Amino acid sequence: MTTNTHSPSAAQAPELKEFRADVAAWLADNRPADPGFLLPQTFMEVGSEQVLDFLREWQHKVWSAGYLGMAWPEKYGGRGMAPLYQSIADQEMKRLRVPICFNVIGLGWAGPLIMDIGTDYEKDKYLKGILNAEDIWCQGFSEPNHGSDLGSIQTRAQRDGDNYVINGSKIWTTMGNYAKYMILLARTDAQVERRYNGLSFFLAPMHTDGVTTTPIKKLTGEYGFTETFFTDARIPATSLMGDEGQGWGIAMKTLQYERGAEAGAAGGISILSIVMNDLLKMAQDVEREGQPLLKDPVTRDNLVKFLIEEKALYLTDKRIAIPALCADYPNSLPLSGKLRSTEFFRRMRQYALTMQGAQSSLYVGDEDTLDGGFWQRAYMNNFSTTIGGGTSQVQANIVGEHVLGLPKD
């Protein structure tokens, strides 16, 4: 999710306009040529060394040019500038559809978390490697059989001298096979089974004996996630973030970053932006009975419904900035943001396939697919957003309980 809270008048200032033009020019000059293999639409589809190397080189290049981590302090590899500059750079990257900055768990979640509550040691050790793409990060929250229910985490971390010994397994680890570090939630106190205060938070090194990963093949046929196994894996005790037992609170803070509810991310685009304009273009290109589909009245009505919804979504941040208009249910818009946007995109991408007619029954690898199967991948991969980070159904529970005050199950 993108946040864009600056005022339009500020963005019109001459120095910002000039900056925007500079970014656009740099991106146009430096965008990589088509590599001849499928590039990921999101950071959750980095499925081969080839793709990894390509994206690593691109992120390093963006950072070297000064367009990543712009609001982070200079001593940690940033530029120490106002967040507005990063936001402009991100808008240009999105608009020009350059490749993503793939190290998202570092850039968007672990990085801001470390900046916020990390020690100086942790900041010195981790932040720069996140920006320059030398250190890839992954996240170890979900476990097999406990998808959205983090309170049930079973992975154990047992203190032994200067180490913690980790045993258990994690699932849906994005880039688990390439990551150097994991933000890991594990149970340090077995006495409080199923309780939140027995959990601790680690910045765990992945290149450790006893840590193994198995790639998971996704419904699209692509890779990008692993299952991660810990078998008596000894990690240094200095990997513990905060104190033992504080894991739940730190994990919740991390989720705030993940859901876009807190600022502080290093920037860069993490997913290709697919907007209504792409659907309108398709409706113009696809023909029915010698006419563009865009002339069909039913299609038009459906497209307008999506356009209304898109408009309300894009105006959300503006309304959040006006407390008087959010007084009835103060947390409604921030807490429903993930639910509203991911479900909108799911339905919109599904409709994009419907619009293609029988052509959408082809798949990646067939020469007759539209845009190489772009939309088939886009729709099916979108489930990672309606499932990951708390399913839409869990999100609806959160909104119902925390915004409307409805009772828990």
Add this chain to the structure above:
Amino acid sequence: MTNTRTANMALAFSDEQGMILESAKSFCRDQSGMTAVRGLLSSESGYNPEVWAEMVALGWTGIAIAEQYGGSALGIGSTIPLVESMGRHLLSTPYISTTIASQTLQRGGSEEQKSAWLPRMVEGTVATLALLDNEDWGATTTSCTLSAEFELRGTKLLVNDGAVADLFIVLANHNGAQVLVLVEAADLPAEALSKKVLIDETKRACNVCFDGIKLSADAILPNSESALRDSRLIGALLTAAEATGSSAAALDVVVAYLTSRIQFGRLIGSYQSLKHPTVEMLIGMDSARTLIYHAATIVGDEALDQDAEIACRMAKAQATDALLFAGDRGIQFHGGMGFTYECDAQLYLRRALWMQHQYGDAQHHRLHLANLLLN
């Protein structure tokens, strides 16, 4: 980022709007509790004249009227927080009819017409638009005529607050063009008005027969065409604002029931089959609220431009669809109680059914939006 024709992302809220929202919230809550609302359902006029007088005294009828006519010239966008609050508490008065009529006059009238009527409307004289001569809000023609000798012929349907209006602004054909004409209620015979039984018992409307009413040339609004277009869009926006308030109220009623009713040993709000659609009501209302204040931000005193038209139509389509969903689910989620007249849920469903057609239903606005956005 998006379709260039949907690119206007203005959403601002002035200090004046903030003050109006604050006082309107408490006024509507105090003056329009459920007992008061219920008490008015079967009344003749449908509103409490003392409450109306107080709203006039607060200056609310003049919010969007120019200072030279006694108004405070804050723009139509400043009435939105008030109208939304009225919807929230089902407070019915001739405010919305009169505000749409005063906008029509201010935008389309001659100096003489405006000086004659706008100061009176600021002081509480009720005025209303008489547009429909069939059930179709999308109709581009009218069968009502104003002859070359300025004699009116035709019957207008569902004229809001017609029974208490002192002034009608009537749509008619004249010399091959559509015009808006001013007709004083005092010039109508008593039998010209026939009251209608409405599905929303908080509202009042009648059919009005204008046959044989003789007018003069200066009854015609000189700028009729653009005033007609703007007042239809402003009517849609004010309806959307009222509907958004009513959606929030319907949501409150549902949440109150879901957090107090126990079935099978559990509060029924703990069932996800009820919880999740209730969240959907909230989201629908929130989207409507975002869109009405976006429209309130860009609808000014000048003729409405394309961005303003898009914003009004989006707000109306979203707001009345959201209210229809909330009203419908509101009945269902009250179970057997929801089937009774006594249960307040019926008030919102009836309002939703009435309101969806005011100034054009969602499909009508989406059809226009398709032409604006997709051609």
